Amino acid sequence: MRVPPRQLVAVLTVVLSVVAWAAWLAWDQEYYLDPATGDPAGPYRAWQVVGSVLTLLVAAALAGWALRAVVAAALVTVPFTVCWTVAAAGQDDTGLFVVGAVLIAVGLFLGSGAVAAGTGRLNSPGRR
16 A cells, blocks of 8 residues: 655644544533533533544544654644643633643643554554
8 A cells, every 4th residue: 555645644634633623622612511410511522522532543543654653643742732722721710721731732642652653563564
């Protein structure tokens, strides 16, 4: 199987990372009451987070097919984290959004790096 040019894969990875934010999370910033407990919850529903994670999974797998895992992880992590951080900073008076941003960045980098490394191994010359 022919691997697409690396530059195209890099651009598609960044686009998918931004889409993971915009399509699943950016449009819903409202907190809601949990029907089971009556406690405030949110702003995201579970299905939104799952959709976002699946989109990021596709981005990491695509990037890992053609790029080094660390590059793929950075291309998935940075755009998504920047989008999330800008939105969260605009709504947070406490500064705790920084903690969330660090957790997202570290978790997403490690997770997408693992997916990219696994995909890269599947595409290694010894497996063809």
